[in-house]
Structure formats: structure tokens, C-alpha cells
Amino acid sequence: MADKGKILLVDDDADLLRLLSLRMKTAGYNISTAANGNEALALLAMEHPGLVITDLKMDQMDGMALLDAIRREYPTLPVIILTAHGSIPDALLAANQGVFAFLTKPFDGKDLMAQVERAFSLTAAVAPSSGKKGKDTSWDRILTRSPKMQAVLDQARLVAASDASVFVHGASGTGKELLAQAIHQASPRRPQPFIALNCAAFPEQLLESELFGHKKGAFTGAANNHQGLFQAAEKGTLFLDEIGDMPLSLQVKLLRALQERMIRPVGSTESIAVDVRIISASHRDLEKEMAERRFRDDLYYRLCVVTLELPALAERPEDIPLLAEFFLRDTAAKNRKDVRGIAPEAMELLVAAPWPGNVRQLANVIEQAVVLSTTPRIGAPLIRHALRDKEGEVMPLADAKGRFEMNYLIQIMRMTRGNVSQAAQLAQRNRTEFYRLLRRYHLDPSAFKENGTVDEEEGEE
Numbered sequence: 057m058a059d060k061g062k063i064l065l066v067d068d069d070a071d072l073l074r075l076l077s078l079r080m081k082t083a084g085y086n087i088s089t090a091a092n093g094n095e096a097l098a099l100l101a102m103e104h105p106g107l108v109i110t111d112l113k114m115d116q117m118d119g120m121a122l123l124d125a126i127r128r129e130y131p132t133l134p135v136i137i138l139t140a141h142g143s144i145p146d147a148l149l150a151a152n153q154g155v156f157a158f159l160t161k162p163f164d165g166k167d168l169m170a171q172v173e174r175a176f177s178l179t180a181a182v183a184p185s186s187g188k189k190g191k192d193t194s195w196d197r198i199l200t201r202s203p204k205m206q207a208v209l210d211q212a213r214l215v216a217a218s219d220a221s222v223f224v225h226g227a228s229g230t231g232k233e234l235l236a237q238a239i240h241q242a243s244p245r246r247p248q249p250f251i252a253l254n255c256a257a258f259p260e261q262l263l264e265s266e267l268f269g270h271k272k273g274a275f276t277g278a279a280n281n282h283q284g285l286f287q288a289a290e291k292g293t294l295f296l297d298e299i300g301d302m303p304l305s306l307q308v309k310l311l312r313a314l315q316e317r318m319i320r321p322v323g324s325t326e327s328i329a330v331d332v333r334i335i336s337a338s339h340r341d342l343e344k345e346m347a348e349r350r351f352r353d354d355l356y357y358r359l360c361v362v363t364l365e366l367p368a369l370a371e372r373p374e375d376i377p378l379l380a381e382f383f384l385r386d387t388a389a390k391n392r393k394d395v396r397g398i399a400p401e402a403m404e405l406l407v408a409a410p411w412p413g414n415v416r417q418l419a420n421v422i423e424q425a426v427v428l429s430t431t432p433r434i435g436a437p438l439i440r441h442a443l444r445d446k447e448g449e450v451m452p453l454a455d456a457k458g459r460f461e462m463n464y465l466i467q468i469m470r471m472t473r474g475n476v477s478q479a480a481q482l483a484q485r486n487r488t489e490f491y492r493l494l495r496r497y498h499l500d501p502s503a504f505k506e507n508g509t510v511d512e513e514e515g516e517e
Contacts, residue, residue: 060083060084060085060086060176061085061086061105061106061107061176062085062086062087062088062103062104062105062106062107063080063085063086063087063088063105063106063107063108063109063172064087064088064089064090064096064099064100064103064105064107064108064109065077065080065087065088065089065090065109065110066089066090066091066092066093066095066096066108066109066110066111066114066119066122067089067091067110067111067114067138068091068092068111068114068115069111070091072111073089073091076109077089079165079169080172083169083172085172088103088105088502088503089502090500091114092114092115092116092117093110093114093116093117093118093119093121093122093125094116094117094498095498095500096108096110096117096122097117097122097125098498098499098500098503099500099503100126100129100130100203102203102466102499102503102504103203103503104203104206105133106133106134106175106176107133107134107135107136107156107172107175107176108122108126108133108134108135108136109135109136109138109168109172110122110123110135110136110137110138111137111138111139112137112138112139113139113140119137119139120137122135123135123137123155129204129207130203130207130210133207133210134156134175135155135156136155136156136157136158136159136168136171136172136175137155137157137158137159138159138160138161138163138168139158139159139160139161140160140161156171156175157171157174157175159171195209195213195238195242197234197237197238198231198234198235198238199375199378199379199382200372200375200378201374201375201378202367202371202372202374202375204367204371204372205366205367205372205375208235208364208365208366208367209235209238211362211364212235212238212239212242212364213242215239215362215364216238216239216240216242216243217242217243217244219243219244219245219333220361220362221314221333221334221335221336221358221359221360221361221362222236222239222334222335222336222361222362222363222364223299223335223336223337223338223342223359223360223361223362223363223364224236224335224336224337224363224364224366225337225338225339225341225342225363225364225365225366226337226339226365226366226367226368227339227366227368227412227414228339228413228414228416229369229413229414229415229416229417230366230367230368230369230414230415231366231414231415232297232337232366233252233295233297233337235364235366236250236252236293236295236335236337237250237295239293239335240292240293240295240333240335243293243333245291245292245293245333248289248290248291248292248293249288249289249290249292249293250289250292250293250295251285251288251289251292251293251294251295252295252297253266253267253285253294253295253296253297254297254298255296255297255298255299255301255302256297256298256301257298260303260305260306261275261322263302263303263306264306264309264322265278265282265284265322266284266285267284267285267286267306267309267310267313267319268284268286268309268313268319268320268321268322269281269282269283269284269286269287269319269321269322270282270284270321270322270323270324271321271322271323271324272323273323274321274322274323274324275322275323278322278323281321282321284319284321286313286319286330286332287319287328287330289332290330290331290332291331291332292332292333293332293333293334293335294332294333294334294335295335295336295337296334296335296336296337297336297337297338298337298338298339298340299336299337299338299342299359300338300339300340300342300345300350300351301338301340304350304351304352307351307352307355308352310355311352311354311355311358313330314334314355314358314359315358317329317330317331318330334359336359342356342360343356368411368414369411369414369415369417369418370410370411373407373463374463374466376406376407376411376418377398377403377406377407377467379415379418379419380398380403380406380418380422381397381398383418383419383422383423384397384398384422384426384434387422387423387426387427388426391426391427393426393427393429394432395426395429395431395432395433395434396432396433397432397433397434398433398434398439399433399434399435399436401435401436402425402434402435402436402438402439404436404460405436405439405440405443406418406421406439407460407463408460409443420442421439421442421443422434422442424438424442425438425439425442428441461493461497462497462499464483465493465494465497465499466499468482468483469494469499469501469503469504470504472504473504473505474501474502474503474504474505475501476490476491476494476501
């Protein structure tokens with residue numbers, strides 16, 4: 057039976073968990089299980105389920121607390137709550153926090169399966185394509201294994217189909233323009249232009265001219281009429297990067313253009329109708345900028361209909377090897393260099409680095425290492441040299457070791473599909489010590505097993 061989607065089941069009743077798991081597997085779903093909310097959050101950090109089904113009353117972290125945590129980190133992930141303690145207040149609270157469905161035990165199995173199918177049918181429209189003819193490949197340019205990053209992409213897919221204004225918040229180098237391009241390519245405006253403008257790169261008068269255009273003679277040096285980017289992006293998307301750096305006087309004119317859907321070129325007395333979708337971005341906290349009177353409240357609410365938070369590279373360390381290998385292949389091909397890999401010690405340095413410059417900095421470090429490499433494999437000295445040039449400092453050894461150790465464990469457990477004996481053997485550690493390491497980082501071996509596989513040995517010691 058084809059895999060219909062991944063579900064995370066959360067319940068402290070082992071018998072019910074086993075029954076639900078069997079029912080869902082029989083229906084063709086890929087199942088992960090957790091006995092409480094804390095275990096569920098650890099699994100969510102390693103996997104990317106399409107649905108969570110959780111009990112309401114549990115020890116340590118109950119279903120409402122889990123729902124609240126999921127809404128903060130994975131706002132588009134559907135959650136179904138089951139409870140033997142159903143009440144109107146519980147249901148109302150769950151609805152206010154965005155629960156997908158609320159079912160009271162004993163529940164009808166058909167009702168539950170109908171809700172599961174409804175959840176997956178609603179998310180199917182925004183799920184990544186897989187090899188279908190004519191699929192949109194714009195998302196393929198954003199490489200990630202990170203559940204945190206994947207949650208952002210899920211939100212972006214949902215908003216792409218609409219015409220809502222989007223604000224992308226993230227540090228420099230996190231890929232804000234790349235995400236904006238992906239949203240445009242997945243939108244009905246795809247056949248029309250996508251035009252990007254960095255608002256921090258122009259002085260005020262030139263920025264106004266770039267946006268709205270100008271008439272000949274409007275100012276010194278205006279030798280000809282000039283069409284602005286609003287007109288150039290007609291029926292398409294205009295991406296305004298570093299919108300937080302736009303001067304207040306120009307913010308007023310941008311607000312008027314968005315409200316009236318009309319622009320007036322500099323030096324002109326006539327207004328021109330425009331049809332443009334706006335995606336804006338900034339590394340600045342616009343709410344803080346508003347509080348300090350550097351950004352207009354009314355413009356903020358026009359631009360930030362939907363806000364997407366791009367995580368820093370340090371928050372998605374599992375993506376560092378994936379991105380490093382991609383940049384290596386790309387740079388080696390462009391420079392016609394026979395460089396085919398990164399040594400484990402060098403990769404350890406990459407994973408442990410703090411990356412203040414994010415993905416852009418990683419690309420630069422790999423490019424420098426490839427250009428300077430005299431061997432087919434990039435070693436630690438080249439990476440250390442490139443990091444020193446780019447960063448100037450490295451995180452504390454204990455933090456670096458912990459981050460690398462966790463990602464190493466996740467990688468080796470994925471390789472062995474959750475087989476602890478094989479993983480311990482590969483890591484050259486005994487099983488007892490290996491289990492202790494897994495517990496330290498809240499990693500459950502069952503989370504890495506393929507559907508239906510079982511270890512040849514159960515128990516830890």
C-alpha cells in the first residue's frame with residue numbers, strides 16, 4: 057500500500073496508542089508514536105509529519121500545551137485532539153488555539169479517519185511535488201532537511217496561491233529573496249515579471265525614482281522619461297528587500313500607492329494604475345521600528361498581511377552538510393576543479409561554526425575552500441582558514457561538541473534506520489553508552505525506523 061502521509065500519535069495510554077497505530081498503518085499511513093508532549097516535540101524536531109493526533113490529558117505536557125508549542129513552531133501543521141474528558145471549555149480553548157478537530161473518547165473510528173483524510177486533503181495542495189510531469193521546481197532551489205525551515209516553506213506554499221502581501225523576516229544571508237522568488241513562481245502571477253529592489257541601496261530621491269519612475273527634467277540628471285519598477289512589474293511581483301531602511305517620507309508615498317493601486321512618477325501630474333503584488337523583507341524587527349517611530353504603523357499592516365520568519369543557519373544545523381555539498385559541487389563545476397568531497401573533520405568544523413553570515417557565508421566559505429584546494433577532498437585546514445577569515449571567532453568548544461554530537465547521532469540513526477546495535481557498532485560504542493547518548497539528546501530510536509521494521513533486540517541493556 058502506498059504511503060498516504062506521516063502521522064505523529066501522542067498518548068500516554070500504551071494500549072490505545074498501539075490500537076491507533078495499527079488502524080492508521082492499515083489505512084496506509086506512516087506512523088510515529090510518543091508517550092507524552094515532550095517526546096512529541098523531540099520527534100517533531102527530527103521528522104516532519106503531516107498531522108499530529110494527541111490525547112488531551114497527559115503527564116509532563118498535556119495536549120493543550122503541546123498544541124500551543126506546535127502552533128509557535130509549526131503554525132500550519134494540523135492537530136487533532138482526543139480526550140476522555142471532553143468539555144465545552146476545552147473544545148473552545150482548542151478551537152481558539154487552532155486545533156484542526158476535537159474528538160471525545162470513545163470516538164467513532166470512521167469519524168477519526170474522516171478527519172484524518174480531511175486534514176491530508178487540505179494540506180495536499182501545498183505539499184511538495186514528487187517527480188510529476190510539469191511540477192513547479194521553484195521550491196527545489198531551497199535545500200533543507202530542517203523541520204523548522206520546512207514549516208516556513210509550508211506556510212509560504214499556502215500564501216503563494218493568494219494575492220496577500222507577504223513580509224519575510226530574517227537575518228542577512230538567510231535566503232529572503234530566494235523564498236520570495238519561490239512564492240512568485242508558485243503563484244498565479246508566475247507568467248509575469250518578478251522584480252527585486254534593495255531599498256537600502258539607494259538614496260531617497262533615487263529610490264523614489266526607481267519605484268515610481270520620473271519625467272524628463274524632474275530633477276538634475278533626469279535627461280529622459282524613466283519607467284519605475286511598479287510599472288515594470290505590472291501584474292507580477294515586486295520584492296522590496298530591506299524595507300525597514302526606507303525613509304519615512306517615502307513610506308508615505310509607498311502606502312498611498314498600495315492603498316490606491318496608483319502611482320505618480322516624480323515630476324508628473326498624472327497618476328498611473330498598477331496591479332502588483334508586494335513581497336517585502338528586512339533583517340530589522342519592524343515592530344520595534346514602529347515603536348521607535350522609524351516605521352509607519354499603517355504601512356506595516358499593509359505589508360505584513362502574512363509574516364514568514366526565516367531561521368538562521370545556526371538554527372538548522374542539519375542543513376549545513378546538505379548545503380555544503382551542494383555549494384561544493386556547484387563551485388567545483390564553475391571553476392573546473394576536481395574537488396569531490398569534504399573530509400569528516402572539515403565537516404565537523406562547518407557544523408560547529410556559528411554562521412553569523414548564514415547561508416551566504418557558508419557559500420563563500422565553500423567557494424574559497426574549493427578555489428584553494430589542491431586535493432579532491434577539502435580538509436580541515438582549508439575550512440579553518442576560511443572560517444577564520446569570514447568570522448573571527450568560534451563558539452565555545454562545549455557548545456560546538458554538543459551540536460555536532462546531536463547531528464552525528466541523528467545521521468547515524470537515519471543510516472541504520474533506527475537499529476541501535478548497528479549504530480553503536482558504527483560509532484564504536486557499546487549499546488549502553490550509545491543509549492545514554494540518545495537519551496541525552498532526547499532521541500528515540502523508534503523515530504528512525506521504517507514503517508513496520510523491528511529491532512532484533514528490545515530493551516536498552
